[in-house]
Amino acid sequence: xxxxxxxxxxxxxxxxxxxxxxxxxxxxxxxxxxxxxxxxxxxxxxxxxxxxxxxxxxxxxxxxxxxxxxxxxxxxxxxxxxxxxxxxxxxxxxxxxxxxxxxxxxxxxxxxxxxxxxxxxxxxxxxxxxxxxxxxxxxxxxxxxxxxxxxxxxxxxxxxxxxxxxxxxxxxxxxxxxxxxxxxxxxxxxxxxxxxxxxxxxxxxxxxxxxxxxxxxxxxxxxxxxxxxxxxxxxxxxxxxxxxxxxxxxxxxxxxxxxxxxxxxxxxxxxxxxxxxxxxxxxxxxxxxxxxxxxxxxxxxxxxxxx
Amino acid sequence: xxxxxxxxxxxxxxxxxxxxxxxxxxxxxxxxxxxxxxxxxxxxxxxxxxxxxxxxxxxxxxxxxxxxxxxxxxxxxxxxxxxxxxxxxxxxxxxxxxxxxxxxxxxxxxxxxxxxxxxxxxxxxxxxxxxxxxxxxxxxxxxxxxxxxxxxxxxxxxxxxxxxxxxxxxxxxxxxxxxxxxxxxxxxxxxxxxxxxxxxxxxxxxxxxxxxxxxxxxxxxxxxxxxxxxxxxxxxxxxxxxxxxxxxxxxxxxxxxxxxxxxxxxxxxxxxxxxxxxxxxxxxxxxxxxxxxxxxxxxxxxxxxxxxxxxxxxxxxxxxxxxxxxxxxxxxxxxxxxxxxxxxxxxxxxxxxxxxxxxxxxxxxxxxxxxxxxxxxxxxxxxxxxxxxxxxxxxxxxxxxxxxxxxxxxxxxxxxxxxxxxxxxxxxxxxxxxxxxxxxxxxxxxxxxxxxxxxxxxxxxxxxxxxxxxxxx
Ligand SMILES: [Zn+2]
Numbered sequence: 001x002x003x004x005x006x007x008x009x010x011x012x013x014x015x016x017x018x019x020x021x022x023x024x025x026x027x028x029x030x031x032x033x034x035x036x037x038x039x040x041x042x043x044x045x046x047x048x049x050x051x052x053x054x055x056x057x058x059x060x061x062x063x064x065x066x067x068x069x070x071x072x073x074x075x076x077x078x079x080x081x082x083x084x085x086x087x088x089x090x091x092x093x094x095x096x097x098x099x100x101x102x103x104x105x106x107x108x109x110x111x112x113x114x115x116x117x118x119x120x121x122x123x124x125x126x127x128x129x130x131x132x133x134x135x136x137x138x139x140x141x142x143x144x145x146x147x148x149x150x151x152x153x154x155x156x157x158x159x160x161x162x163x164x165x166x167x168x169x170x171x172x173x174x175x176x177x178x179x180x181x182x183x184x185x186x187x188x189x190x191x192x193x194x195x196x197x198x199x200x201x202x203x204x205x206x207x208x209x210x211x212x213x214x215x216x217x218x219x220x221x222x223x224x225x226x227x228x229x230x231x232x233x234x235x236x237x238x239x240x241x242x243x244x245x246x247x248x249x250x251x252x253x254x255x256x257x258x259x260x261x262x263x264x265x266x267x268x269x270x271x272x273x274x275x276x277x278x279x280x281x282x283x284x285x286x287x288x289x290x291x292x293x294x295x296x297x298x299x300x301x302x303x304x305x306x307x
Numbered sequence: 308x309x310x311x312x313x314x315x316x317x318x319x320x321x322x323x324x325x326x327x328x329x330x331x332x333x334x335x336x337x338x339x340x341x342x343x344x345x346x347x348x349x350x351x352x353x354x355x356x357x358x359x360x361x362x363x364x365x366x367x368x369x370x371x372x373x374x375x376x377x378x379x380x381x382x383x384x385x386x387x388x389x390x391x392x393x394x395x396x397x398x399x400x401x402x403x404x405x406x407x408x409x410x411x412x413x414x415x416x417x418x419x420x421x422x423x424x425x426x427x428x429x430x431x432x433x434x435x436x437x438x439x440x441x442x443x444x445x446x447x448x449x450x451x452x453x454x455x456x457x458x459x460x461x462x463x464x465x466x467x468x469x470x471x472x473x474x475x476x477x478x479x480x481x482x483x484x485x486x487x488x489x490x491x492x493x494x495x496x497x498x499x500x501x502x503x504x505x506x507x508x509x510x511x512x513x514x515x516x517x518x519x520x521x522x523x524x525x526x527x528x529x530x531x532x533x534x535x536x537x538x539x540x541x542x543x544x545x546x547x548x549x550x551x552x553x554x555x556x557x558x559x560x561x562x563x564x565x566x567x568x569x570x571x572x573x574x575x576x577x578x579x580x581x582x583x584x585x586x587x588x589x590x591x592x593x594x595x596x597x598x599x600x601x602x603x604x605x606x607x608x609x610x611x612x613x614x615x616x617x618x619x620x621x622x623x624x625x626x627x628x629x630x631x632x633x634x635x636x637x638x639x640x641x642x643x644x645x646x647x648x649x650x651x652x653x654x655x656x657x658x659x660x661x662x663x664x665x666x667x668x669x670x671x672x673x674x675x676x677x678x679x680x681x682x683x684x685x686x687x688x689x690x691x692x693x694x695x696x697x698x699x700x701x702x703x704x705x706x707x708x709x710x711x712x713x714x715x716x717x718x719x720x721x722x723x724x725x726x727x728x729x730x731x732x733x734x735x736x737x738x739x740x741x742x743x744x745x746x747x748x749x750x751x752x753x754x755x756x757x758x759x760x761x762x763x764x765x766x767x768x769x770x771x772x773x774x775x776x777x778x779x780x
Contacts, residue, residue: 002735017741024365024403024737040333044376050413069403080401145341146749146759183533185659186651224656227663238340245340248376249752252369252745256738257773263735269771280773284749285497286760290775 014109017255120161346756369744533655644673
């Protein structure tokens with residue numbers, strides 16, 4: 001049994017995998033925080049949910065799944081260590097600093113940037129204020145298609161999340177507005193213009209409005225004589241929402257590596273924290289490539305410098 | 308800015324107005340963006356065989372979880388446990404998944420009539436049709452079971468066996484190995500950063516005419532800044548008396564040309580692009596043709612239009628036949644059919660559109676010429692859609708040669724490595740099982756969809772240091 005309390009950020013593709021691994025590692029207390037509700041497009045990888053759960057909060061359904069599993073296991077085999085999951089359907093950045101002090105580990109499976117920056121800041125602050133009395137490891141996993149990363153952050157010792165902010169993949173290659181407005185050449189330029197200039201206030205959840213937006217994309221593509229054989233609702237929404245592809249296998253691999261970090265730290269298997277290789281990059285598109293290295297702290301980091 | 312607040316709203320919009328009306332398309336939307344409908348269809352129709360010492364184990368549950376989530380419907384598990392009471396063990400109280408969570412209508416793949424079959428080795432030897440499997444996953448077979456399986460395969464010479472994905476996970480080090488009984492063709496490696504081909508060496512008539520129709524001396528500097536960079540390069544190549552031999556030389560010529568044209572240097576983005584991509588114009592053989600010639604050389608012994616010949620996979624057989632046709636095409640036309648997306652570049656909309664449609668027309672023209680060769684040699688025995696994607700993916704096609712080495716050495720490595728210390732305490736290895744299950748499932752995807760490059764052929768993972776390496780056994 002791993003007798004500690006772990007906070008999991010996000011109950012999505014990585015979150016489901018992390019929760020399952022922690023349960024199988026018999027972590028006594030697992031807390032999970034996620035604001036999102038379950039959608040059909042989640043179900044190719046978020047295995048704690050079924051179609052019957054669509055619309056319900058992810059954190060609650062995930063917690064219920066594992067708590068049920070724990071109950072059945074207890075009935076069949078008395079004396080097994082308990083695993084208890086507590087869900088929070090709340091905005092992470094509204095939790096006060098004090099809240100985080102109850103954890104021995106924080107693991108993130110989030111893709112949004114701001115909540116991770118917030119948690120990083122809070123954990124560094126805790127280490128600073130307690131003079132290393134409380135030092136909570138923060139493990140950050142991420143995937144994009146068949147690629148992924150694992151960052152291990154020991155506040156005050158290794159590079160913090162803010163130190164490595166510039167390693168994030170660019171959200172998009174930005175096309176200059178003048179191209180989008182005056183010289184559109186490809187569908188992305190057309191869609192960008194319609195979405196930001198022609199109908200900036202459209203609500204795409206209204207099917208009629210969405211159809212109207214799509215129609216405007218067709219009109220603009222025709223006007224500039226742009227190849228629009230690929231244009232349809234799915235393509236348009238993919239561009240506007242900047243959808244990131246995701247598959248169960250990569251989520252499994254990255255989440256497993258994140259939980260392995262927990263095991264290593266908990267069982268004191270890390271020989272030298274000052275030289276810990278805190279960064280792992282994974283790419284499964286061409287064979288299977290794993291690159292592990294030490295990411296140095298930034299001396300002038302806005303969050304962790306001087307600690 | 309337009310907003311869709313959640314995936315759910317997105318799903319609703321997709322359902323009501325999109326072309327993809329089926330819920331299955333929504334369920335798999337995030338992975339369809341990785342391998343397309345064609346890849347998903349192959350997964351759906353795949354039949355996965357699993358050889359294991361016993362069932363269930365954590366490793367198998369992890370594999371089943373992934374395989375079912377991917378959309379696979381048919382799975383056969385062969386238990387090779389040789390002890391008495393072989394086959395299924397009582398449900399492990401420590402397991403995360405149970406049968407209900409994995410299979411059935413509330414299970415992980417409710418999209419069709421999934422068939423899971425579980426069978427003992429003795430029955431399997433007599434009744435299993437091994438040629439029905441797309442791949443066989445060999446999960447943690449012991450040495451005795453492995454040799455029994457190898458013996459069985461060598462005695463059953465009349466049967467073709469599918470690719471084997473072998474995994475050994477016990478201890479600190481885990482191994483994965485791919486064993487192929489025939490060449491495996493990849494229709495789309497999906498490698499990033501593939502450079503475009505503009506045919507600077509041999510422009511065809513329509514392209515030539517388009518380039519000639521543009522007269523830079525008559526253009527204002529604003530109009531000049533709207534020329535796509537391939538046009539600038541073509542103009543400079545024409546202007547040079549001798550073809551520049553290096554990209555540096557071509558870059559200098561671009562400056563000289565602009566001087567003669569009285570265009571300010573290095574200011575326009577299209578000129579910067581022309582210099583950045585100058586190397587595309589100075590090669591004697593362009594990279595896609597070179598890559599294809601290398602591929603044809605690598606698999607020259609497999610190329611055949613004899614579609615009656617026995618291959619394990621129809622897909623590989625058809626690819627070998629198409630490559631044979633491609634060789635004929637190159638002999639006749641001196642190049643491969645033009646393929647790939649015309650990339651975005653700095654340019655005015657009108658010039659860009661005009662140039663793109665010249666390349667698009669040429670692609671259609673070449674495809675037609677290639678199809679004629681295919682029909683002549685193969686008739687209509689290769690589906691049109693495959694011929695088209697073959698043609699369009701040139702440069703992204705790859706081949707893995709069949710395996711020749713025996714697996715014994717893998718077992719030997721594992722035998723000596725398993726003595727090494729530094730593993731997590733017993734009972735805390737679950738993440739390692741999950742990691743390797745994710746890996747083998749991902750390799751299964753690549754083999755079944757014939758997309759992305761599989762591990763070729765061996766992979767070793769050190770769970771303690773989270774380090775890995777790929778090598779040839
Ligand atoms: Zn920092």
